[in-house]
Amino acid sequence: MKEKIQDSLKGILSDLYDNSDFNVDQYVINIQENKEKEHGDLASNIALILAKPLKKQPKEIANEVIEQFVVDKDITKVEVAGPGFINFFLSKSSHGEVLKDILAHKDNFGKVQSNNKKILIEYVSSNPTGPLHVGHGRGAVFGSVLSRLLKEAGFEVDEEYYVNDFGRQMNILSTSLWIRYAQLFDDQIKMIKNGYQGDYLISVAKKLKEIKSDQFYKDKGIISNLLNSNRELDDETFTDLLIDTIKTELDSNFVYLRNFALDEIIDLIKKDLIDFGVDHNKWFYESSLYQEKEGAESKVDKAINNLKSNKFIYEKDDAIWFKSSDFGDDKDRVLRRSNGEYTYFASDVAYHLDKYDRGYDRVINIWGSDHHGYLPRVRAAMEASKRNIEKLEVVFIQFANLIRQGKKVTMSTRSGEFITLKELVEEVTSEAARFFYINRKADQHLDFDLDLAKEQSKDNPLYYIQYAHARICSVLRKSDVQEDKLNKCDLALLDSDKEVEIQKMLKQYPALIERAALSSEPHLICYYLKDLASIFHSYYNSEKFLVENQDLMNSRLYLLTGVKQVISNGLSVLGISAPQEM
């Protein structure tokens, strides 16, 4: 309908005004939906826009336009109002088109045909040193819902988890696991301060013992003695000494220990994500960037050499630096430290180049807002490597506070007293957690009210929406009407204010999906569904659906079927079910 009006306005305007100085094609003819009923259904501001170039009063232009405008069975009235808006009034029966559309496409209503564009979304990517905690929850849902939205909007989407399985923290993880393992033989051994304190490593250690018995403990008195000795070294130095000792003592078994720890933790993370409705189809290991296959240089070396050949690398104080300040970063950044180890940033340069090389049209990173200072150096590296930085997008997610009984829940990662994602899901269900995490703009702080998420009343927006769906299902069950019969009903009977309003709202759904996807604003879906549920509940209370008049009943049930389908589709994009009954 909008396109139709746009086309006729364009035709009229070019007939009226096109000449050597003026061409309508330069201007976008905007058609907006009106809030006020008195203003009609749709409006265009084109007369206001053209007032200046045409050097005429907006109202004068608008009047000239509507004189030429031909009304028909769909557009019943056109008028000029306010400072020069052109308002369009649609016939009541024209609104029903959307219902046919919904019934024809069912679960695919709102889905856009493939545009053959590929997107990579990288998210969560928490360090594989322990289970996910609630701090990861918001980014996880955001990435998951954005992926679903973009798929709905016609993109091919890969969801990737970047596993930081390289460097010192993996050694500390392996060491912590060895200590937990040794404790199964000697309860005098104590965990080190820098180690990973959580209980989860105890069960991993037990599993290791089942497989390897005491093989990694037997004859390893040197390590135990070191652990029990009186230390004069500071914690960091001692940790490094301990790591070296374990590496030496276990020899080739250390790799086994490390991989065992890593695999077990990744399994934990994967399971927690799946239970949360988050399903990455790609897992990318940082360590793969350092592999030198058949003598060829590693991806990290390749990335650095590439920068070097472009003259953006220099050495200072035995370290290798990247001149990121040439590309707007605050200062230059180290790629390889003076002790010979690569920085995390070095991997990340190689990782991002790899993403580019995999041929995506867009590369999206979902990061915690505390990482925003990191973006300039990554962009700098891509620009210095002659990549198109427009392709790289980063969405920053603000922190969420958990609220219980009106008070902020305090957590401390250091002491291991954090609430895990698993615990959250067990407490409020995965669906409620997803909804509450996504029910807010990403760049806004979020207070997650745990009590509200568990509440079964209209105060809980998710229940409110799901209840609307269940209510419709209940009515449809009682009616016992066949769907093919509904198809033949008289849509003109749906002419009350509420019925027209509902149809208009349903009509907006596909555009909403597209907008939410393209602007990375999944929270819009939540607000839309709340509004749709609200107007349905209001309608429910004002009209009876199962009435004597068959035509009237069928048309109303047809409308309800449309509402039901759209609620179901919207919830599905959020990864939430639409219950038949509650």
Place this chain on the structure above:
RNA sequence: GCCCCGUUAGCUCAGUCGGAUAGAGCGCUGGAUUCCUAAUCCAGAGGCCAUAGGUUCAAAUCCUGUACGGGGCACCA
């Protein structure tokens, strides 16, 4: 000090490429059910859109300054 994000009703927050009289929920006041799920609905009160300028026919929305709040500024990951 520099950089990023925010500031809208008592509270928590929406607000479409700038559009006509700024919205919702909670809370508050008062109502609705012999009937399709009251897990619901209806009505009322509640606003200098932080602040000062600027751009525009038109600004909560765009630009600049200021105040307040959160976050970031490693040879960590």
